[in-house]
Amino acid sequence: MSILTIDSVTAGYGAQDVLFEVSFHIDYGEIVALIGPNGAGKSTLLKVLAGIIRPRSGTIVFKGTSLVGSSPQSITGTGMSWVPQEENIFSSMTVQENLEMGAYLLGRDVKERIDEVCAIFPQLRDRMGQLAGSLSGGQRQMLAVARGLMIHPDLLLLDEPTAGLAPNLVQMMLEKIKQIAVNMGNSVFLVTQTLDAVRLSDRGYLISAGRIKYEDKTDSFLVNSEVRDLYFGG
């Protein structure tokens, strides 16, 4: 059963379209990877889902409710949480304040929620009073994902959560994402450029020049000739 279904979505910046009639779905509890070359429209698609960019046409249905025209605030309130690739933390605020902002719509049980999130990212527990802007790259990504988890989202949108991380941190982050989906029952939509991230997913979509080119279960997805030609260079 689908938690998110988008159908024929066209969107872009100004007069320029970036996404062209994009359609896909994510099922409950599923990790879905979206891969594609730079400029393919991956981050734009996440911004459309998060309500930052309004689609020109098409439908977006989340948990049975249409999200077209909804504000970012109300989309977050429905249980979808977006973690951007860049500028994904409040750098002038402390780690604790970042997590509290993640729970802005929660209103109560914030301390308990912080404890739960710190159980996934224990490295954050000792840095609660530290300014987020002074964290290392890996710690920032952990904080960004942790902030996204604070409202206990049904669907977590992650935009290249391993970008710029050292190889050992990439593996650690991917394990955390798997843990989030399996243990916490979240669905995850993962924009990525790494093979390992695709491997931990249940299904993959290939996007190129703003259009979905291919979709399949991970095993088949990774050996598909179109994916290999377009993304992995054959």
Add this chain to the structure above:
Amino acid sequence: MADLLISGIIYGSIITLGAIGLTLMSDILNFFNFAYGDFFTLGAFSALAVLGFLPDMGTFAGLSFGWGMVIAAVTSICVTVSVMLFFDFIFFKRLRNIGVTSLFMSLASLGVSFIIRAAVNIIWGPKVRYYTPAIQISRDLPLGIRMKPDELVILICALILVVAVFYFLKKTKTGKAMRAVSDNKVLAQATGVETDRVIMWTWIVSGVLAAVAGVFYGIQVQLSPTMGWNFLIPLFVAVIMGGVGSFWGALIGGMTIGISEELITGLIQNTFNAVDIQANISVYKPAVAFVFVIVILLIKPYGLLGKRKG
């Protein structure tokens, strides 16, 4: 020297109140509000108007004002905040919604500043006014410090207000939302923060600070329709010097500008007086502020505590 320092600290504390309001507004609303100084004037004159309606309620022991001024100040805060929210609703909000640039928002605020100044001129006239005709005498305090009781009260109240604003921003949910929008507006929206509500609170906090600073300036110096417009220079310099959006930067900038303007012009004036040169050096106070801001910006282009955005 000590007298000049005290005078500078009092002046600096008033600048600091306005600078904190202006820095919040510049950062969250993303434009320099040239009308801010005239909201400061409006605050001061609103209090004058209320005092005119109130019966004589006497003065506090040793001070030039009493309960009447407290009532006038609270009313002036309500009036200033209401007028600010009114202008936001009929003017700035519409401009935001059609997506005008920061430059045009600033130019539009210049228009609002003319409207307010003209209204103050029409209602109260151009001449200088005072809350009270009474003259206060400085009193001796420990460590050889001489200070008027009014000045001590202004200093303590300014300090309380600065601490209150700091705790509001640091501890309350609304304050944290304001800081979040200031830090990263898109991310704040994505976490569920309603930016319209944050903008409203920014006007409210800035309005309270403008009104109180205006009343304090009226108590300490005098009232005139151009007081806020002239006050804009040290306010902007304090904000730019401290770094746009920085609470502590506004505090440091405000106090530095206040103290240095008083000290430097005062010392030069004393020197001129000693060698019998006739000159009114106090008119060069803004020059001191500008020299400071040029030097700071050459060394730290984003101000002392400011950070580059984007």
